[in-house]
Amino acid sequence: MAKKTARKKTTKAGTTSKTTAATRKTPRRSTRKKQPANEKIVALVDSVVADAAKKRDPSIVIPMRTLSNAHYNKARRIIEMGDRTATRNFFDLNKAKTFMQTVLIAGGCKKLIEEGKTVSIRGLYYLSKHTIPGTNEKTFNDQNESDPVIEDLEVALDALREELHVFADSRGSIAGNLTVTSRGDEIDLRRMGAGGMGIPSIVEPDVFTFKKCNAKFVLHVEKGTVWARFNEDKFWQKHNCILTHGSGQPPRGVRRLLHRMHDELGLPIYCLLDNDPWGYYIYSVIKQGSINLAFESKRMAVPDARFIGVRSKDYEEYGLSDDVKIAIDDKDIKRAKQILNYPWFKGKKDWEKEIAAMLKHGFKMEVESLLTKSISFVTETYVPQRLRHRGKWLD
Amino acid sequence: MATRTASRDRGTREQTEQMQFPFAPAGGENHGAILPEPAMPRKTGQSVKKHIKNGTATTKKKAARTLRKKAAASREKIAAPTTRKKRRGRGYETAESMSKAQREISVSEFFAKNRHLLGFDNKRKALLTTVKEAVDNSLDACEEAGILPDIHVKITQSDADRFCVTIRDNGPGIVKKQIPLIFGKLLYGSKFHRLKMSRGQQGIGISAAGMYGLLTTGKSIRVTSRVGKRSDAHYYEVQINTKTNAPQVVKDKTVQVDWDHGTEVAIELVASYQKGRSSVDEYLELTAIANPHARFEYVDPAGNVSEHPRATDTAPEPTSAIKPHPYGIELGVLIKMLKETRGQTMAQFLSGEFSRVSPGVARKICEAAGITTRARPTRIGTHEAETLYKAMQETRIRPPMTNCLSPIGPDQILAGLLNGVKAEFFTASTRSPAVYRGNPFQIEVGLAYGGELGPDPSKEPEEANNNESLVRRGKVVKTRRAPSQAKLMRFANRVPLLHQLSGCCIYKSVLEIEWRRYGLLQPGGNLPQGPLAILVHMASVWVPFTSEGKEAVADYDEIRKEIRLAVQDCARKLQAYLNRRKKQKYQADRRSTFERYIGELVGACAGIKRINQRELTANLMAVAKHVTARADEELSLDGKARDDNGKARRRSGRPKQSEPDRPRPGTSSAKSASGIAAAAALGPHAGAEYGENTVVVDRDQAAAGPLFNGDAAP
Secondary structure (H helix, E strand, O other), X not given: OHXXXXXXXXXXXXXXXXXXXXOOHHHHHHHHOOOOHHHHHHHHHHHHHHXXXXXXOOEEEEEOOOHHHEEEEOOOOEEEEOOOEEEEEOOOOOOHHHHHHHHHHHHHHHHHHHHOOOEEHHHHXXXXXXXXXXXXXXXXXXXXXXXXXXXXXXXXXXOOOOOOOEEOOOOOEEEEOEEEEEOOEEEEOOOOOOOOEEOOOOOOOOOEEEEEEOOOEEEEEOOHHHHHHHHHOOHHHHHOEEEEEOOOOOOHHHHHHHHHHHHHHOOOEEEEOOEOHHHHHHHHHHHHOOOOOHHHHHHHOOOOOEEEEOOOOHHHHOOOOHHHOEXXXXXXXXXXXXXXXXXXXXXOHHHHHHHHHXXXXXXXXXXXXXXXXXXOHHHHHHHHHHHHOHHHOEO | OHHHHHHHHHOHHHHHHHHHOOOOOOOOOOHHHXXXXXXXXXXXXXXXXXXXXXXXXXXXXXXXXXXXXXXXXXXXXXXXXXXXXXXOOOOOOOHHHHXXXXXXXXXXXXXXXXXXXXOOOOHHHHHHHHHHHHHHHHHHHHHHHOOOOEEEEEEEEEEOOEEEEEEEOOOOOXXXXXXXXXXXXXXXXXXXXXXXXXXXXXOOHHHHHHHHHHHHHOXXXXXXXXXXXXXXXXXXXXEEEOOOOEEEEEEEEEEOOOOOOEEEEEEEEEOOOOOOOOOHHHHHHHHHHHOOOOEEEEEOOOOOEEEEOOOOOOOOOOOOOEOOOHHHOOHHHHHHHHHXXXXXXXXXXXXXXXXXXXHHHXXXXXXXXXXXXXXXXXXXXXXXXXXXXXXXXXXXXXXXXXXXXXXOOHHHHHHHHHHHOOOOEEEEEEOOOEEEOOEEEEEEEEEEEOHHHOOOOOOOHHHHHOOOEEEEOOEEEEEOOOOOEOEEEEEEOOEXXXXXXXXXXXXXHHHHOOXXXXXXXXXXXXXXXXXXXXXXXXXXXXXXXXXXOOOOEOOOHHHHHHHHHHHXXXXXXXXXXXXXXXXXXXXXXXXXXXXXXXXXXXXXXXXXXXXXXXXXXXXXXXXXXXXXXXXXXXXXXXXXOOHHHHHHHHHHOOOHHHOOOOOOHHHHHOOHHHOHHHHHHHOOEEOHHHXXXXXXXXXXXXXXXXXXXXXXXX
């Protein structure tokens, strides 16, 4: 049954895949890009100058990136950012420095845009870091100060990170029955050896396109170690699929790629994650988007993604040994309850049961726990079994 | 023995002077007991033993040895412990034999033995007491004569522990025939028999200093005095005869001096000189603070000349003597007064001899005591006197007149503190007169805060609170400045009190105050911590000292209460200042934060777009100035009074003469080395917004930062 739907989708996606990248996506992007980012940055400076001229406190309006300003859109099944904003004033003792930092980062981005180059967020941090003349103070003390400022700027300018020519470290890998073009180079993901291809931070259609896809679905696993197990067993070859991982909480590049594979290639996304609150939340981020990047949800979330394991009941079902148990602590319990309270988990009986079962067990399990049965148990028995039984998936 | 050592030191030239030493003949009657320094002379020690031996052997033949016995009588005390065992009950005296040794003790003999009562406990204190007694006398004399005092103190060192102290004033001088009595007789003076506010009280001080000098060095006290331009100066060398408490004039001549009037006293004494706490230096510093109308010049043993300039030209109001108040006398005194009065009737006696007793009050007292108003005071018996005394205590009588008091006054205290303490905030408060035991008194308090008094906890919290020394491998690597404890300056009738801090009523009262309430730290119930100096002055016709040495004020509830109220008044003003400064610091911090980031912000903007950088900076600065307007207001306090300041000053109703631009003659002539002069030249600006009688000196105007120096006022 699973195969059937998957194939159905694949054929559907297969027809679109060749055209989508170029045609369907581009117009949507261009509507976003009404005004180029560098012009928005100039407008920001203009407002500062204008405010100062009127002897007013210069301010930047930044949409809030908090839980209170993140709404779950039931119809679209994604998290969307609300319209609450915070005003960042310069003449506020607590915000003066952040204000200055925001403008500094904007200046750095403008330079990057003009020179047509991209740097990592760490690179931008170094670009903008210097000592304030006449003091011992640095504009940025560490990257933890600059990263949120970059995100602030993204939402304030309504410009994406890639429009600002900034990217994050690439984390996560991909391998499988897919051929892509990245910056003009054609890459066959079937011939990637043991490491697979690192998923770049920016996978927008202008730099990253799908050339040829024969896969039927995407299996996303939590981390590299599990992914390596699947890759070594040539799981993607046997099951004609694409294998990805996101090194824990997947970065934007991985999420964007999953979204595009689902959207443009019509591939179903199946997730194999740890049975613990962090695993649940990774799934939640892939499925509905994150609170912090709620403004990107429509480009990244995959509402149709499915959670295939690891389930709490697997412990009994597969007769796993006691050694796989990892006792849950207060932090886990707190996080689990927090997750249960998110609007997008509420009302999902299966999930409520699943989390309750985990709490009742009093232990959590990692994907690796399945290795205790046999080394290839997870690739040869567990996942194939799961893929056959739709009823055991969690939505 | 002492004389022998001394003569060895001095050589033969001064042998003649040694001969004049009246109470130290070679046989040494009793001076061995007076002198603590040399050990018991061997020769005399032997004679004691010998005498004892004789005593045990021939008890009945004692009469023959009266002479020797007499010599040993004064040593009985010392000898007793060693002799008791040997006597075995056979060496007891009889009434007759004891009567031979019984004789009158002269007051000088008493104080020569008990000199610690007068402040000559040790060498260091002896030097201070000598200077102190002379300076106090000079100040009293000048004040009574209405002269602005100009006092020179010079200490020279002639030997390891030998000093010569010379004090000269510009007072009225002393009449020739009084000189020997004043300087050569204990308990001789003008101040004992009156109830009037003055520094000296008993008439012991200077003659005791002379006596100490004579005892330790054998040198006479040298006095030069001139009463006016027309008369010559007299030079006297006076010694005191301890046996008779009478002066002996050694030299008497007329000399030429280059000053018009005044007195110069020179005393040579065995002493030791050390700077620091309770030193002559400190005494003079404090005296200058409490006597801003006086000028001091001081030459220390090293030859360094320092000057405490006059801070004000206003001499203190002359005080008048008052009669005792009925509440303040004791029964014995009353009986004595009854005997000695010239009043014919009780009514005349009561209203004539006491303060605040009108004929009406006198009648009430008599009624209460059951005595007719026309009774003769001399006929009142002891029993009746007791009822009279009780009646006097029970009748309601108004508190004594207070015109006998001459407080320093808040303005003068401020002048003194400004002159002597390098601080930022000054405030003073004078309480209205109060009464203890029928004696009027008045408490004044001055506070100085900040500046060079120590690290400021509000400015550098880490520096002020951490008193750590970093020790690595047993060595002190780094030490932090200790949190400074407040300095308490105690004064009684303008005389600084330097000893017996913990026994003093003033100290106890200051400890009683909850300094935390006023924004200061007070760990462990000690004096508050912080760069604070507290001046407490008690003015009274009779300051209740705990001892003749005038070292501490006795504890009376009334005095304690007044001190507490006065200190609290000042502390409230200090608190207002501290709060204000905290706010100011916050605003200044804010502004400097903005200032720091404005440059960065403009730079970043300029990197994005071509803009007029100067204009943007100016505009942002203007906004910053507006936002932190409060800090600006504080900065403008430095004399360039704003409208709102002026209002504040008027509201507080400060007395006119204490306006900040009041003439400060002392400071204009002051040496710049004093530092305070430079600060005063900047103009101490009124701290009127913190309360009355408050001065704020802006010592670190740079602290606020170069902020708006080139400020762009649009």
